[in-house]
Amino acid sequence: MSTSIIGAAVGRVDGKLKTTGAARYAIDHPLDNVAYGAGVFSTIANGKIVRIDTAEAEKMPGVIDILHHGNADQLYRPAGQFEHSRASEARPPFEDDGVYYYGQFIAVVVANTLEQAQDAATRVKVTYAEEKPLVHLEDAPAPTGEPVANYSRGDAEAAFESAPIKIDETYITPVETHNPMEMHGTIAAWDGDKVTLYETTQGVVNHQQVMSEVLGLPLENVRVISPFCGSGFGGKLFPWPHSMVAALAARRVKRPVKVYVPRSMMFTTVGHRPYTKQRMRLGATADGKLVSIQHDVLSTTSKVDTYVEHCTSSTPMLYTCPNVKAVQHLVPLNVGTPTPMRGPGTVPGIFPLESAMDELAIRLNMDPLELRLRNYAEKDESLNLPFSGKHLREAYQIGAERFGWSKRNPKVASMRDGGLVLGWGMSTATWHAGRGGATVRVRLNADGTARASSATQDIGTGTYTVIAQVVSDKTGIPLNKIEVVLGDSSLPPGPTSGGSTATASVMPAVAGATNSVVNTLISIAQRTQGSPFYVKETQGGDPPSLKMTKGFIHAADKAPESGVPFHEILAMRRLSGIDGEAKTGPSEEMHKFSGHSFGSHFCEVTWDPGIARLRVSRWVTVMDAGRIINRKTATNQILGGVVMGIGMALLEETLYDPRNGKPLNNNYGDYLVSTNADVPAMECIFVEYPDLNLNEYGARGVGEIGLAGVASAITMAVYHATGVRVRKLPVRIEDLLGHV
Amino acid sequence: MSKPSDSETSEQENTGSRPLFGKFSRRSFLSQLGVAGLAATTAPLAHAAPAAPQAEAETAAAAVPGAAPVALKVNGQTHKLMLEPRVTLLDALREHLQLFGAKKGCDHGQCGACTVHVNGRRVNSCLSFAIMHQADEITTVEGLAQNGELHPIQAAFIEHDGYQCGYCTSGQIMSAVALLKEPIGKEDHDVREAMSGNICRCGAYNNIVAAVQHVRRSA
Numbered sequence: 011m012s013t014s015i016i017g018a019a020v021g022r023v024d025g026k027l028k029t030t031g032a033a034r035y036a037i038d039h040p041l042d043n044v045a046y047g048a049g050v051f052s053t054i055a056n057g058k059i060v061r062i063d064t065a066e067a068e069k070m071p072g073v074i075d076i077l078h079h080g081n082a083d084q085l086y087r088p089a090g091q092f093e094h095s096r097a098s099e100a101r102p103p104f105e106d107d108g109v110y111y112y113g114q115f116i117a118v119v120v121a122n123t124l125e126q127a128q129d130a131a132t133r134v135k136v137t138y139a140e141e142k143p144l145v146h147l148e149d150a151p152a153p154t155g156e157p158v159a160n161y162s163r164g165d166a167e168a169a170f171e172s173a174p175i176k177i178d179e180t181y182i183t184p185v186e187t188h189n190p191m192e193m194h195g196t197i198a199a200w201d202g203d204k205v206t207l208y209e210t211t212q213g214v215v216n217h218q219q220v221m222s223e224v225l226g227l228p229l230e231n232v233r234v235i236s237p238f239c240g241s242g243f244g245g246k247l248f249p250w251p252h253s254m255v256a257a258l259a260a261r262r263v264k265r266p267v268k269v270y271v272p273r274s275m276m277f278t279t280v281g282h283r284p285y286t287k288q289r290m291r292l293g294a295t296a297d298g299k300l301v302s303i304q305h306d307v308l309s310t311t312s313k314v315d316t317y318v319e320h321c322t323s324s325t326p327m328l329y330t331c332p333n334v335k336a337v338q339h340l341v342p343l344n345v346g347t348p349t350p351m352r353g354p355g356t357v358p359g360i361f362p363l364e365s366a367m368d369e370l371a372i373r374l375n376m377d378p379l380e381l382r383l384r385n386y387a388e389k390d391e392s393l394n395l396p397f398s399g400k401h402l403r404e405a406y407q408i409g410a411e412r413f414g415w416s417k418r419n420p421k422v423a424s425m426r427d428g429g430l431v432l433g434w435g436m437s438t439a440t441w442h443a444g445r446g447g448a449t450v451r452v453r454l455n456a457d458g459t460a461r462a463s464s465a466t467q468d469i470g471t472g473t474y475t476v477i478a479q480v481v482s483d484k485t486g487i488p489l490n491k492i493e494v495v496l497g498d499s500s501l502p503p504g505p506t507s508g509g510s511t512a513t514a515s516v517m518p519a520v521a522g523a524t525n526s527v528v529n530t531l532i533s534i535a536q537r538t539q540g541s542p543f544y545v546k547e548t549q550g551g552d553p554p555s556l557k558m559t560k561g562f563i564h565a566a567d568k569a570p571e572s573g574v575p576f577h578e579i580l581a582m583r584r585l586s587g588i589d590g591e592a593k594t595g596p597s598e599e600m601h602k603f604s605g606h607s608f609g610s611h612f613c614e615v616t617w618d619p620g621i622a623r624l625r626v627s628r629w630v631t632v633m634d635a636g637r638i639i640n641r642k643t644a645t646n647q648i649l650g651g652v653v654m655g656i657g658m659a660l661l662e663e664t665l666y667d668p669r670n671g672k673p674l675n676n677n678y679g680d681y682l683v684s685t686n687a688d689v690p691a692m693e694c695i696f697v698e699y700p701d702l703n704l705n706e707y708g709a710r711g712v713g714e715i716g717l718a719g720v721a722s723a724i725t726m727a728v729y730h731a732t733g734v735r736v737r738k739l740p741v742r743i744e745d746l747l748g749h750v
Numbered sequence: 751m752s753k754p755s756d757s758e759t760s761e762q763e764n765t766g767s768r769p770l771f772g773k774f775s776r777r778s779f780l781s782q783l784g785v786a787g788l789a790a791t792t793a794p795l796a797h798a799a800p801a802a803p804q805a806e807a808e809t810a811a812a813a814v815p816g817a818a819p820v821a822l823k824v825n826g827q828t829h830k831l832m833l834e835p836r837v838t839l840l841d842a843l844r845e846h847l848q849l850f851g852a853k854k855g856c857d858h859g860q861c862g863a864c865t866v867h868v869n870g871r872r873v874n875s876c877l878s879f880a881i882m883h884q885a886d887e888i889t890t891v892e893g894l895a896q897n898g899e900l901h902p903i904q905a906a907f908i909e910h911d912g913y914q915c916g917y918c919t920s921g922q923i924m925s926a927v928a929l930l931k932e933p934i935g936k937e938d939h940d941v942r943e944a945m946s947g948n949i950c951r952c953g954a955y956n957n958i959v960a961a962v963q964h965v966r967r968s969a
Contacts (some may be wrong), residue, residue, distance in 0.1 A: 031851020416886025470915025
């Protein structure tokens with residue numbers, strides 16, 4: 011691990027495939043004789059299907075079959091609650107006549123062409139017995155159920171009552187929709203009682219398991235293939251109904267069936283980040299020491315599943331405070347089931363905490379960065395454990411210097427650039443540092459190449475490249491001679507790409523498998539007559555120590571080039587290649603620590619009061635995220651999180667029609683995400699302290715933390731520019747118009 | 751969980767079964783998949799474009815009611831297809847010519863993932879019917895590289911990491927290549943505006959701008 015390839019700004023090994031159109035995503039696989047499935051989706055949010063009239067649709071040209079709850083084969087319920095698998099919805103599609111949300115799969119029309127299927131799907135007539143839906147948290151009665159989170163230390167209520175300075179505000183984060191560029195889609199192809207699913211998923215292993223449960227098949231009869239995933243952001247972690255619908259339909263029509271979820275239904279039947287309403291109470295001393303934090307959360311779920319957006323997860327550990335209480339309740343609505351979205355829990359949960367910290371700083375007439383330093387947590391007070399590595403102070407300091415924070419005049423609207431008012435904001439970022447199990451196989455081939463394989467997947471995070479880097483690091487084989495094969499459930503089981511854990515999970519297994527195959531090769535070199543390293547059995551003493559560097563097997567105390575290229579050793583034995591495999595699990599060492607990454611954001615907005623135009627104009631992010639394995643892809647991911655955060659702060663909100671639960675802005679024209687022109691030139695700096703408790707490379711994940719804290723940094727900057735405190739995201743121009 | 755051996759073995763086990771993938775034998779399909787879809791390092795460009803004549807034969811055989819003969823000239827090669835007039839250019843490219851480089855992201859002209867060139871200008875192929883383009887020169891991302899040499903924009907996207915998941919990348923690249931000939935300003939903010947019809951949900955915008963500016967400045 012001394013070579014420079016770890017940590018280098020290496021270009022992606024799949025770059026050529028992605029830039030030439032050759033990378034195959036789910037519905038890009040060219041299967042012959044494929045039929046097309048078009049979904050029919052519910053147009054009510056609550057009630058029952060009385061009748062599905064398919065007469066007209068059946069007569070449409072090219073229609074092969076129409077499946078719905080009245081005629082489809084049974085799907086079993088996923089066993090997730092008893093197994094280690096997880097489906098997105100407990101209720102499989104077509105189970106009964108119930109409708110629980112707008113945009114639920116209620117039928118699928120299978121036809122010879124895409125156009126025929128789509129056309130016929132519009133001719134299916136559905137009659138409902140409709141009941142009044144409940145689609146907004148604000149219309150729901152106060153929840154009476156047990157809390158889904160209930161944390162307490164000290165006496166937060168009493169400490170708040172006696173605190174000299176009090177902040178008590180309520181913050182709202184809206185429903186956000188993942189909207190990955192690639193719509194969810196599946197091609198299902200049966201061969202006897204075996205099914206292959208070309209799927210877009212963040213977890214081929216979990217997808218295989220869930221589909222075997224739902225279809226009632228042995229695990230080995232289901233194969234899930236996902237070589238490329240057009241990103242997921244959490245939305246593709248767990249299987250959704252369309253995959254099951256595709257498998258059912260393909261079995262019925264005895265042809266491969268391609269089903270994709272149209273963009274409009276990407277807002278209904280494949281999850282979202284739920285709405286949250288969060289009351290935050292901070293009590294502090296006059297010199298800015300927190301004495302009480304109280305965080306009360308309401309978040310929404312569906313009527314058929316219990317999904318908890320764990321908004322309180324960071325509250326007890328982010329700052330030092332003797333008295334903390336965090337409670338959360340759920341409100342079920344007639345909307346689709348929510349699902350994790352990038353930085354689940356922490357991202358919406360840190361918005362009120364960081365916003366309230368800024369409001370407290372203003373009340374104290376204190377710099378908001380100074381307030382954070384005064385309440386710096388030296389250990390995780392919720393677990394009473396030391397952090398496995400926390401260098402947040404340095405991240406604050408570097409960010410502040412780079413941004414020029416000391417030049418900030420805290421007075422509202424005091425900083426200007428010509429006719430533009432400048433607003434500056436900052437925030438803390440955090441995300442859990444975790445590691446799970448992984449199995450990886452590494453093969454050294456007689457043609458001088460290497461191959462690494464695992465049933466994990468690259469969702470755009472750079473997993474292909476990171477794996478190749480580790481193999482190269484351990485062997486010296488150049489990247490262009492290392493093939494990485496992922497996204498196929500028939501490979502050794504690898505981790506789900508979620509929770510910013512894939513890199514930390516897979517790297518130890520890649521390293522272990524590579525070490526294993528190199529050791530085997532060394533053993534072959536020592537046992538093969540004709541090899542310069544041949545050790546006669548009668549010889550006494552230990553044989554000279556060998557190692558592999560630059561692709562050579564050589565004496566450890568001599569230069570690599572003094573040895574033999576590895577493939578020549580294989581040739582001496584007439585071997586095509588040899589394999590090494592390693593299975594690794596969570597880090598035992600981490601039980602002694604609290605694992606988190608941290609970071610700081612500093613940003614500038616410009617406010618043009620003449621035309622009410624708000625722009626993000628400058629951004630500096632400093633991340634304390636362990637050792638960075640690939641500077642290029644890690645920087646890209648962090649700043650990609652910031653880009654999504656700009657959308658969260660200023661643009662994104664899914665709006666539902668209260669009459670029928672229809673998402674009103676169910677397209678990219680009305681649900682706005684950040685475009686190129688919404689984003690300024692941004693800077694990402696890493697303070698690099700390897701977290702060696704987590705793995706031998708000290709690498710943590712960087713997928714989520716970039717988004718944490720972005721929205722509160724922006725609303726803080728908006729306040730600084732305009733004097734308007736926005737506590738309900740996203741910031742709308744009409745929030746600011748009174749202050750033009 | 752399952753621990754089968756490598757894919758060569760499972761392929762062997764299945765050779766006696768029905769040819770699930772039709773004109774592609776299972777072996778040839780999987781080997782093509784292995785190169786074009788899975789092998790992340792060494793795939794030659796020649797595998798980027800699947801053989802078109804097979805697709806043409808398939809379309810003709812399906813005999814779709816209302817289909818009309820349509821000749822499309824894509825990446826310099828003319829294809830004779832039978833298409834319903836309602837088939838979009840995007841779906842013709844993807845489902846009939848098996849050119850999957852142009853991506854479907856919204857079907858509404860809102861995301862730009864389907865961007866191709868029609869007579870050198872960028873268009874959203876999902877908003878255009880194939881039958882309207884019989885006299886046109888259509889270029890997709892598969893047609894950009896010449897004799898195995900990447901277009902400078904493609905190379906710059908790799909160098910500057912102008913993508914993450916890669917799904918919007920074909921459209922970004924087609925927009926960027928067309929942009930090189932468009933009368934837009936020199937500054938980064940000009941490129942940002944001109945590239946804002948192509949959404950990148952992964953947020954690689956800074957790198958996309960760097961890639962485009964790299965090529966513009968070295969031209």
